[in-house]
Amino acid sequence: MSETQSPRTPARSGAASEPAEASSKATSRRGNEPLSSELGSTTIADAVVTKIVSIAAREVRGVYDLGGGAARAIGGVTRSVGIGGDERMQGVAVEVGEREAAVDLTVVVEYGESIPQIAKTLRENITRRVEGMTGLTVTEVNVAVNDLYFPGDETAAEPARVE
Amino acid sequence: MPVCSPAEVPASASVRLRLAALARAAALATGGVLGLDAGRAGMRMTASEGLRVDGVVCAALGDGRYQVSVHLVAAMVSLRPLADAVRARVERDVAIAGLADRLGPVDVAVEDVQARTEARP
Numbered sequence: 001m002s003e004t005q006s007p008r009t010p011a012r013s014g015a016a017s018e019p020a021e022a023s024s025k026a027t028s029r030r031g032n033e034p035l036s037s038e039l040g041s042t043t044i045a046d047a048v049v050t051k052i053v054s055i056a057a058r059e060v061r062g063v064y065d066l067g068g069g070a071a072r073a074i075g076g077v078t079r080s081v082g083i084g085g086d087e088r089m090q091g092v093a094v095e096v097g098e099r100e101a102a103v104d105l106t107v108v109v110e111y112g113e114s115i116p117q118i119a120k121t122l123r124e125n126i127t128r129r130v131e132g133m134t135g136l137t138v139t140e141v142n143v144a145v146n147d148l149y150f151p152g153d154e155t156a157a158e159p160a161r162v163e
Numbered sequence: 164m165p166v167c168s169p170a171e172v173p174a175s176a177s178v179r180l181r182l183a184a185l186a187r188a189a190a191l192a193t194g195g196v197l198g199l200d201a202g203r204a205g206m207r208m209t210a211s212e213g214l215r216v217d218g219v220v221c222a223a224l225g226d227g228r229y230q231v232s233v234h235l236v237a238a239m240v241s242l243r244p245l246a247d248a249v250r251a252r253v254e255r256d257v258a259i260a261g262l263a264d265r266l267g268p269v270d271v272a273v274e275d276v277q278a279r280t281e282a283r284p
Contacts (some may be wrong), residue, residue, distance in 0.1 A: 011273060035243070038268065039250060039268060039269065040230075040231075040268035040269040040270045040271065040273075041273040042242075042243060042246040042247075042250075042251055042269070042270075042271050042272075042273075043270065043271070043273065044242055044272075044273045045272065045273060045274050045275070047274070048237075048242070048273050048274070048275060048276050051275070052239075052276065053278055055239075132241060133239065133241055133242050133276075134242050134243065135239070135241075135242070135243040138244075144248045148240075
């Protein structure tokens, strides 16, 4: 199950930067304007965009979790032994360019919810959050629904054998 | 020894160290900045004369000025205005300290964002 929006276009750089603009001394740059000037550059790490996307995705009703089955399973194991990274980052891949960002997202959806509606809301919310916080233009949000969650799916913890 | 404020840097210290301390203090005083990030290996820092300023890198430009890079952790706010505010505050505080002619470009790198309730490692 996959939902795709528009062609991927951002210039891949990893770090958002650009050669100095000789003429601009303005310190206020907004929206799609360059992240660099002779005064210095502004860099937004990929991890920042990833975290914003992750938080924005979880704000959408009907999204139960992020990540594929393997990612969630491995994340659970690594967390249980105390070496796990940030679990909120799983299921999110971003490409960040100088002015644009593209997002790939894998989600688990609650059974009974409209997947097209969730995908639409995800795109809107992620685009609004990323563009609002970073000034990058989101060119693409690809949503892959890889599982359904049924209420009551959680495995009940076994009662402790000793107190 | 880590430096927490410019007051801990003696006036006789190197310009590089003084600029780094000023930049660190200016960034931390900017609303929306939760902290500075020295990186996993702790290499994003400026060290001189037994003192260390974490999260700020000062690189000599060869003309007597220093390019200052501030690596920060931000709150969930608009990041580009925040970076501009940090840059402006660094420039202002450096000018007040009489080092404006030694300051080159001020680069701002947002390394992480956190909700205010998240604990810093």
